[in-house]
Amino acid sequence: MNKASEDPPRCQLCSGSLFLQLTEWTVSIQDSLEGSFAMSEPLKTLLVTLVGGSPGGVVAGVIHCRPERVLFVCSPETRSSVTEGGNGGEPSILARLRGNHFELPAGAYDVIEIDDAQDLESFVTKMRKVVEPEVRKWLRRGDGYKVCADFTGGTKCMSAGLVLASLDWNCEWQYVGGRERTKGGVGVVVDGSENIVHPKNPWDTLAWRHVLRAAALFDQGDTGAATAVVHEAVKTAPDGAVKGALSALLQFCSIYREWDAFRHREALKNEENFQKNRFAMMRLLSDQSVELLAKRADADRQILSQLADATGPTGPWIADVFSNGERRMKERRWDDAAARFYRCIEALAQQRLVQLGIDSSGVPVEKIPVNLRAEWCLKQGETFKLSLVQCYKLLEALGDELGARASQSPLLNPKKSPLQIRNQSILAHGFQAVSEAAANSLRQEFLNLAPEDISTWAVAFPSLSQMIGLR
Numbered sequence: 001m002n003k004a005s006e007d008p009p010r011c012q013l014c015s016g017s018l019f020l021q022l023t024e025w026t027v028s029i030q031d032s033l034e035g036s037f038a039m040s041e042p043l044k045t046l047l048v049t050l051v052g053g054s055p056g057g058v059v060a061g062v063i064h065c066r067p068e069r070v071l072f073v074c075s076p077e078t079r080s081s082v083t084e085g086g087n088g089g090e091p092s093i094l095a096r097l098r099g100n101h102f103e104l105p106a107g108a109y110d111v112i113e114i115d116d117a118q119d120l121e122s123f124v125t126k127m128r129k130v131v132e133p134e135v136r137k138w139l140r141r142g143d144g145y146k147v148c149a150d151f152t153g154g155t156k157c158m159s160a161g162l163v164l165a166s167l168d169w170n171c172e173w174q175y176v177g178g179r180e181r182t183k184g185g186v187g188v189v190v191d192g193s194e195n196i197v198h199p200k201n202p203w204d205t206l207a208w209r210h211v212l213r214a215a216a217l218f219d220q221g222d223t224g225a226a227t228a229v230v231h232e233a234v235k236t237a238p239d240g241a242v243k244g245a246l247s248a249l250l251q252f253c254s255i256y257r258e259w260d261a262f263r264h265r266e267a268l269k270n271e272e273n274f275q276k277n278r279f280a281m282m283r284l285l286s287d288q289s290v291e292l293l294a295k296r297a298d299a300d301r302q303i304l305s306q307l308a309d310a311t312g313p314t315g316p317w318i319a320d321v322f323s324n325g326e327r328r329m330k331e332r333r334w335d336d337a338a339a340r341f342y343r344c345i346e347a348l349a350q351q352r353l354v355q356l357g358i359d360s361s362g363v364p365v366e367k368i369p370v371n372l373r374a375e376w377c378l379k380q381g382e383t384f385k386l387s388l389v390q391c392y393k394l395l396e397a398l399g400d401e402l403g404a405r406a407s408q409s410p411l412l413n414p415k416k417s418p419l420q421i422r423n424q425s426i427l428a429h430g431f432q433a434v435s436e437a438a439a440n441s442l443r444q445e446f447l448n449l450a451p452e453d454i455s456t457w458a459v460a461f462p463s464l465s466q467m468i469g470l471r
Helices: 016-039 055-065 093-099 120-139 156-168 203-219 223-236 241-260 264-283 287-309 315-330 334-355 370-375 388-397 401-407 419-423 436-449
Strands: 044-051 069-074 109-113 145-150 172-178 194-197
Touching: 044 055, 044 120, 044 156, 055 093, 055 145, 055 172, 069 120, 109 120, 120 145, 120 156, 145 156, 156 203, 203 223, 203 241, 223 241, 241 264, 241 287, 264 287, 287 315, 315 334, 315 436, 334 388, 334 401, 334 419, 334 436, 370 388, 388 401, 401 436, 419 436
Parallel strands: 044 069, 044 145, 069 109, 145 172
Antiparallel strands: 172 194
């Protein structure tokens, strides 16, 4: 047997091409791991901390948090302890940090002095005016930035004030407790015995405040503002179940915001998304409330489908515009309400003409009675677009009941017609704001002309407060 035959079989894994491939895989895996580690880098923190008479807690909080930037909030009595030290020769907070191998260079911190450490109202005002803009600016830098509010130091008013002011911040809370205290366990924390407590930011409670505000706005008819409140809460809420609940509520409110803007197909899309995610709201609302919201949205989907498919002035379409005007009345937007009631009066006549085979946007002269042709100076072979008044005059000339009712009202009287309210308004052709009484007169004229079953067509938006159990 020759020497070659005595050699053991060569492992295929050692072949050159496969070895190179394994090498490439190894490098690829290393790159991926390095990328993963890069993605998990600590967030850059802005720390807002209160400075009281015991700086040990402040130092412990800063060292634990290791922030990129610190806002020291001090009273006039404690301001010097940040940079100069105590009156008894104690080292400053900055010096103590350096002694613990943490350096805060100039530009990495600010000292914010409040006027009165015992005045809660002025403290919160100072936080809103001075600190909150810094917080917002820091968070706008991107996802890699966070804020921590440490309410350990300072007076009780300062601690309460920081918690109140930070309720609407997207931040963590921090408190420095201790394993050992002076005065038999009821005094201040003994230096060196500090331990950090991160109370859970009570977003169940905080989110509920936003829900209350949104419900009040929604019930006033301002669905846009209600949606904006919930949208801001979604942006501020930490990831998790509460954020999911708020997102589902946002989709519900968005149904009616889009509907209120006559964007019926967009409203249908929001309804579909809400139904998919509605169970997430059980984090904030009772099962019964979630069921009520889902049933109402499902019922309104049927109406929205009709409105989205409408290509002309149908009964439900006219009723939808009327309901929109009612909501504008509730908001005291008289000009907007008047414009909608005017459109309803016009659409009633257009609908009736369609039923008679006449399109008001282009009527052949042959379909117009001879006396009106002369009055309107029409020529044979022309098509004519009818104004609102002309629609009703044509209906009257054709012997239609709606035209007859209109002729008995002041609508067709050029000197007394309430239609002039809209024509002279700022949103039409004039310079006058519409009064509540004027908007109501147009509303009443529409109801006088409309069929008796208009109330069955009109859809009032739901009461969000009632459905979530506030009433």
